[in-house]
Amino acid sequence: MTSVPAADAARTDAVLPLVGSTIDVARERRLTLGAEVSHHFNAAGSALPTAAVVSAVVAHLRLEEQVGGYEAAAHVKDHVEAVYGSAAALLGCSADEIALFDSASTGLRVLLDAFRPAPGSRIIASRSTYVSHALHLMTLQRERGIDLVLAPVDAHRRVDLDALEALLADGRPTVLTIAHVPTSSGLVEPVDEIGVLARRYGAAYLLDATQSVGHLHIDVARIGCQVLVTTGRKFLRAPRGTALAFVQRDCTALLPPTAPDVRGAQWIDAFSWDVSGTARRFETWEAGIAGRLGLGVALEEANRRGIVETAGWLTATGDQVRESLRAIPGVTIADPHGSDSAIVTFLVDGVESARVSAALADRQVRVVSVPATHGQWDLGDRAIASIVRASPHVYNDEADISRLLEGVADIARKEARR
Ligand SMILES: Cc1ncc(COP(=O)(O)O)c(C=O)c1O
Numbered sequence: 001m002t003s004v005p006a007a008d009a010a011r012t013d014a015v016l017p018l019v020g021s022t023i024d025v026a027r028e029r030r031l032t033l034g035a036e037v038s039h040h041f042n043a044a045g046s047a048l049p050t051a052a053v054v055s056a057v058v059a060h061l062r063l064e065e066q067v068g069g070y071e072a073a074a075h076v077k078d079h080v081e082a083v084y085g086s087a088a089a090l091l092g093c094s095a096d097e098i099a100l101f102d103s104a105s106t107g108l109r110v111l112l113d114a115f116r117p118a119p120g121s122r123i124i125a126s127r128s129t130y131v132s133h134a135l136h137l138m139t140l141q142r143e144r145g146i147d148l149v150l151a152p153v154d155a156h157r158r159v160d161l162d163a164l165e166a167l168l169a170d171g172r173p174t175v176l177t178i179a180h181v182p183t184s185s186g187l188v189e190p191v192d193e194i195g196v197l198a199r200r201y202g203a204a205y206l207l208d209a210t211q212s213v214g215h216l217h218i219d220v221a222r223i224g225c226q227v228l229v230t231t232g233r234k235f236l237r238a239p240r241g242t243a244l245a246f247v248q249r250d251c252t253a254l255l256p257p258t259a260p261d262v263r264g265a266q267w268i269d270a271f272s273w274d275v276s277g278t279a280r281r282f283e284t285w286e287a288g289i290a291g292r293l294g295l296g297v298a299l300e301e302a303n304r305r306g307i308v309e310t311a312g313w314l315t316a317t318g319d320q321v322r323e324s325l326r327a328i329p330g331v332t333i334a335d336p337h338g339s340d341s342a343i344v345t346f347l348v349d350g351v352e353s354a355r356v357s358a359a360l361a362d363r364q365v366r367v368v369s370v371p372a373t374h375g376q377w378d379l380g381d382r383a384i385a386s387i388v389r390a391s392p393h394v395y396n397d398e399a400d401i402s403r404l405l406e407g408v409a410d411i412a413r414k415e416a417r418r
Pocket residue numbers: 044102103104105106129130132179181182183208210211231232243
């Protein structure tokens with residue numbers, strides 16, 4: 001066990017041992033070019049990919065350059081097929097239950113629409129819902145008369161299970177949409193317990209796992225969701241413009257796509273068509289094949305590293321960063337009590353979050369500022385204009401963490417002197 005050097009004398013006591021036994025951080029850094037370029041703490045935005053992911057993308061673009069897009073796609077057909085199996089292995093489902101998308105927001109929109117929420121039916125959404133999905137939900141409420149209800153939260157801002165049960169018990173047709181981990185804090189929703197309630201009361205259960213796939217151990221059968229959506233570029237470390245979804249097999253049969261595409265449907269007669277029996281019925285023909293190959297490599301790497309080990313390391317490192325930041329004078333942790341993911345959010349007294357992230361960028365420390373406009377049901381509800389978000393991944397070493405802590409302490413100290 002090693003320890004993180006103190007950021008400054010005032011917080012020496014807060015330095016905790018870096019948990020690193022299950023992940024070979026040095027190896028991860030060798031595989032990740034960007035780990036030497038900056039102290040990157042933005043996995044929740046878009047993580048650093050490995051060189052192997054980038055090479056797969058570039059090699060395919062070079063092949064397209066030489067032989068043409070369709071010909072290149074035919075050449076790598078088996079590799080693209082393998083992406084479905086790798087995603088299924090990570091989530092604990094079958095390859096035919098996987099659909100590929102270009103973003104999580106597209107997947108959430110296409111799959112929520114496939115439930116065809118009818119006027120008067122109800123959608124219960126968690127307060128952790130991401131902006132783009134929330135905007136879609138509010139549009140359905142406005143234009144289609146959907147009853148949009150925000151799930152009540154407990155003292156720690158997680159979905160209040162008793163209150164949720166009381167809502168579901170009236171038996172109304174309901175789609176539950178829950179963000180496993182939000183964009184705006186390190187909170188982890190009680191997704192297994194929500195799944196028990198969804199099953200008990202026959203509600204459809206859609207899980208936005210954009211911030212949790214590649215980060216936490218996910219088993220869709222245990223959670224009991226019908227649909228799970230995630231993006232590639234965050235904790236999965238895949239290229240931008242990639243995303244995937246799980247659609248439970250029995251559920252797929254009940255959900256025709258609202259806008260079938262030639263990828264997942266066959267036009268068999270002047271006015272009739274068949275749709276695929278698999279989750280691919282929700283896909284579109286046109287897609288960035290290079291990105292999908294990169295996604296495949298990232299999924300293989302995540303599976304090889306082991307999600308249980310990765311999740312253990314990430315959450316322990318998140319806790320360590322959170323506790324070390326908490327000990328810095330002038331810093332307030334913004335995560336609700338009990339948050340235990342690798343997303344750490346905080347505020348520096350008297351300094352706007354955007355200024356904190358810009359000042360850290362000057363020190364080659366990459367974090368982001370998340371404004372309330374990305375999560376009004378959470379940040380807005382807590383009257384927080386914006387937070388600073390730091391999200392480590394397996395390539396962050398002790399020196400990275402020290403630089404983050406030193407930078408934040410320095411910014412807080414300078415502000416205290418003003
Ligand atoms: C919780 C959550 N859901 C959904 C999204 C949207 O993902 P995408 O940008 O891939 O559409 C984000 C993006 O940050 C997110 O944090």
